[in-house]
Structures are given as structure tokens and as C-alpha cells.
Amino acid sequence: MRIHLQSAIKGLWLNKWSTLLSMISIGICLFIIAGFFLTLYNVELLTLRLSAKAAIVIYLKDNTSANQISSIIEELNKMGYFSQIQYISKDEALKEMQSLIDPALIELIGYNPLSDTLEAFLKEESLKKIEEIIKNIKKNKNVDDVYYPAKVIAGLKIIRVTLWNLALAVFCLVSTAILFIVYATIKNFYWIKTEEIEILKLLGATPSYIRFPFLIEGGIIGLGGTIFASGLIFLVYLILHSRSFSEFLPALTKIEFPLEILSLLPIFGMGLAMVSSFFALGRIKYQ
Amino acid sequence: MITFQGVYKYYSGVAVLQNVSFSIDKGELVFITGPSGAGKTTLLKLVFGSEFPDEGEVKVANFELSSIRQREIPLLRRVVTFVFQDFRLRQDLTVFDNIALPLRILGEKERDIKPRVLEVLKNLSLRHKADSIVKTLSGGEQQKVAIARAIITNPQIVLADEPTGNLDPHASQDIINLFRRINTMGCTVVIATHNSEFFKNKQNRVLTLREGRIYEDSPTISN
Numbered sequence A: 001m002r003i004h005l006q007s008a009i010k011g012l013w014l015n016k017w018s019t020l021l022s023m024i025s026i027g028i029c030l031f032i033i034a035g036f037f038l039t040l041y042n043v044e045l046l047t048l049r050l051s052a053k054a055a056i057v058i059y060l061k062d063n064t065s066a067n068q069i070s071s072i073i074e075e076l077n078k079m080g081y082f083s084q085i086q087y088i089s090k091d092e093a094l095k096e097m098q099s100l101i102d103p104a105l106i107e108l109i110g111y112n113p114l115s116d117t118l119e120a121f122l123k124e125e126s127l128k129k130i131e132e133i134i135k136n137i138k139k140n141k142n143v144d145d146v147y148y149p150a151k152v153i154a155g156l157k158i159i160r161v162t163l164w165n166l167a168l169a170v171f172c173l174v175s176t177a178i179l180f181i182v183y184a185t186i187k188n189f190y191w192i193k194t195e196e197i198e199i200l201k202l203l204g205a206t207p208s209y210i211r212f213p214f215l216i217e218g219g220i221i222g223l224g225g226t227i228f229a230s231g232l233i234f235l236v237y238l239i240l241h242s243r244s245f246s247e248f249l250p251a252l253t254k255i256e257f258p259l260e261i262l263s264l265l266p267i268f269g270m271g272l273a274m275v276s277s278f279f280a281l282g283r284i285k286y287q
Numbered sequence B: 001m002i003t004f005q006g007v008y009k010y011y012s013g014v015a016v017l018q019n020v021s022f023s024i025d026k027g028e029l030v031f032i033t034g035p036s037g038a039g040k041t042t043l044l045k046l047v048f049g050s051e052f053p054d055e056g057e058v059k060v061a062n063f064e065l066s067s068i069r070q071r072e073i074p075l076l077r078r079v080v081t082f083v084f085q086d087f088r089l090r091q092d093l094t095v096f097d098n099i100a101l102p103l104r105i106l107g108e109k110e111r112d113i114k115p116r117v118l119e120v121l122k123n124l125s126l127r128h129k130a131d132s133i134v135k136t137l138s139g140g141e142q143q144k145v146a147i148a149r150a151i152i153t154n155p156q157i158v159l160a161d162e163p164t165g166n167l168d169p170h171a172s173q174d175i176i177n178l179f180r181r182i183n184t185m186g187c188t189v190v191i192a193t194h195n196s197e198f199f200k201n202k203q204n205r206v207l208t209l210r211e212g213r214i215y216e217d218s219p220t221i222s223n
Helices: A002-014 A016-053 A066-079 A090-100 A103-109 A124-138 A150-192 A194-202 A207-240 A243-248 A250-254 A264-281 B040-048 B070-079 B095-105 B110-123 B139-151 B169-184
Strands: A055-060 A082-088 A117-122 A143-147 B002-011 B014-024 B029-033 B055-060 B080-083 B157-161 B188-192 B204-210 B213-220
Touching: A002 A016, A002 A207, A016 A150, A016 A207, A016 A264, A055 A066, A055 A124, A066 A082, A066 A117, A066 A124, A082 A090, A090 A103, A117 A124, A124 A143, A150 A194, A150 A207, A150 A264, A194 A207, A194 B070, A194 B095, A207 A243, A207 A264, A243 A250, B002 B040, B014 B040, B014 B055, B014 B204, B014 B213, B029 B040, B029 B169, B040 B055, B040 B080, B040 B157, B040 B188, B070 B080, B080 B139, B095 B110, B095 B139, B110 B139, B139 B157, B139 B169, B157 B169, B169 B188
Parallel strands: B029 B188, B029 B204, B080 B157, B157 B188
Antiparallel strands: A055 A117, A055 A143, A082 A117, B002 B014, B002 B055, B204 B213
């Protein structure tokens, strides 16, 4: 193993510029892949959070009695679509409003314009039936109106699906690019070492003995690319969390960089590079 | 140890070896001679598994070369080693590392490799050159290194193709004497050469090839 490692490192050092160029190219490719998957991860997260937070807001007609409100809640519970139902009286709603806008403006109106409301939080599996649920709720004579931020969530879902498709396409394209970069690099290294390999064949080296240093070379190139890509990702992280940037666009500081996705990069980069190296060498013939 | 039975070999339809049959026993020293183009190198290549017969049978040690699989060739080359006219050494490595290479291929431990290489170097009077880079050595010294590399794994058969082709007469005689010494240790040695001086005054088996056929197979006893 030590011999193979030495041979691989020596080979890489002798071709240091093409090695470096390959590492940078692979690094950029991996950065693009990681970028897409990080975006996807954050959009998934956002969709999940919004869906969980979004509630159907049921505005009740004025003068709906407490008994009628209780029966509406009971009816909603029976439907089985909701994880939680919360009653907010018009007075509570006013208090909340006063905390958000200038109370003097509300005093100008002279009365409480808000209505009693029910916030019904949907179970995840109920999201598909949202239109039917709203239609049924509206049938109740004490219900004035129903609001659900469907368009926002639907929009996010479209973005999510589009991003998934795009990420998969980019993943396939960029992975193929990595395969070709490593393939060409290792093939080139192989040609440079033709004489050395011929000597090894004459001395009874097995195909795996001949291949091994090249697989290590491929792995090291893949690892180098991963380190370069990780460096770029870390740079982006630092920029997003820098003081000047967070003051300018605070929402972007909320972007998450999950370690479980980033830790896959070295395995992916090295694995892909080693597979490509294997194919670059082809069949070792002794004739 | 080596058996050829009705062997034919063609290159682009031209027969290089025709109906070649002979056998070499364990521990023999055999010279293969003949003019250029007689088929000496092809014959050695057939023994080494870098060419395969088009017709006939070639058996070397326990290997049937007519039907040998690619994956068996490395195993054959651990039993049969080859010394080339152009040495085929790694010019960028030291003498020590060149000789150690077959042992490393076999997966021997470094602590076992060192004494074995140094012993062979000592036997060939090259101990002082162990750390020299091969390309700094003379032709005769490089050929000695190539021979050392060929015998380090104690092979059953050593083949040599014009091993003195690039050497002056004095160095050539040294190399041939070295092969004789290797042979006395029990190793089968087959040397292809067109220089009859090496076997003229000695008792050795000589296979003479002409136009791809065995012209003569006889022990030479002269003077």
C-alpha cells in the first residue's frame, strides 16, 4: 500500500499542473452540484415550515354565539383534517393588531373592525384536499369567509419540483463532466507511464497491482477537487454571514449549510474519480 | 521445463517459426543461435507469454501457453524471467529499487527485501552501486542490474535475448559467465545470441535456428 501511495504521489507531483487543473475543474463541478443541492435543501425546508405554519383562517360572522362556535370547532374536529384548532376572539385579534400597527389608527376607526376567527392547522396529509375542505367549511352558515395562503405554498412547491428536476439534470451533466475530466487526466498519466507499466508487466505485476496507483491518483484528484469545492462553499458561507452582507440582506443569513449533505462531497468526489480512473485504464493486456 | 511441439508462428501471414519442436530440461543452459530474423526472439517471447503460438503446443513449467489466460501470465512471469538487450530498467530509480521491484510486486515485506537485494548485489560485485541511479551506470553494470532483478525471486527459468548486444567484449564475457554461475545454482537458462564465441569452447547445448526452423540441436563440444 505504501509503495502504491508513494508511486501515486510521485506521479501526481510529476504532472502537478495537470493535476492542479483537474482538481480545480472538479472542484468547480462539485461546487455547482453542492450549490444546487443546498438551494434545494433550503427550499424544501422553507416549504415544510410554511406548510406546517400555514393555517386555514375561518372568519366568523358577527354575533356568532359561544355555543355555535363550540359546535363549529366540534364539526371541524370531526372532519379529521386538522392537527390543531385555535379560537381567537375579535378582542384578542384587536390586541394583536395594536401590537403591530399604531393604536391611534385603530382608534380613528372608532370600533373593532375585526371578527372572531378560528385558526385550523392542517395535517400534512390533508394538504392535498385543501380545496374540498375549504368548500365544506364555507357551507356553514356562521362562517363569513375562509382564507388559506394556498398560492404561496403552491408556488413554493412548483419552485421545489422545478429545482429538483434542474438539480437532477445538473447532477447528471456535471457528474459526467467530472468522469470525463478524471478519465482524460488518468489516461494521460497512463500514457506518460507506458514504459514503467511495460516493465511492471514483464516483472509479473498483476493488473490490480498496475491499476492501484492510478486509482489512488484518481482518488487524490477527486479529494483535491472536494477540498477546493468545500473551500468555495465555506467562502460563500462567510460572505453570507459577514456583517455588511447580513445587514443588507438579513434573510440570506438564514440559509442552512447542512453538514450531512456537505460530508457526502468527499465520498462522492473521490468515488466518482476512482470509478473514472478504473475505466480510464481499460483492460491490462500482457501481449 | 520447456516443451515446443510442432509450433508455428506467423506475422502478417509470414511464418516466423515453422514446425519447431524441442524440449529443455530443468537446470539446462541452452544457447539459441542463428542469423538475424531466424526467429530467436519470437521463440523466447513464446516462452515468456508475450506471444502465443498460432499452431502447436508450448509448455513452460506447468503452464500451457497455447491456451493460457491473460490473468495467468503474471504468474508465469514469476517463474520465468527475462533479461533484455536494452535492459528495460527503470532509469529514474536506484539500483536497489530496480532489483527490489519484483519482490515488491510479490508483496514481500521491506525488512525481508533489503537483505536479499544486498546479498545479490554483493554476489554481482555491485554492492557499492546500491544507491546509484541506474542511468549513471555503464552498459555492463546496467545489464548486471537487469540480471540481478531477473534472479532476485529465484525463478525456475531465466531467458536472455542478446544480453550482450550493447556491451563491449570484456563486459559481454562477464555477463555470460554470470549466466553460467546462475545456471550452476540450478536455474534453467536460455540465451539467444548470434555470437558463437560464447559457446565455442564450452560444452553447452546449442539450438540453431534458420528461417524459422530448428536447423541443428546439439551439444557443442569443440577444442
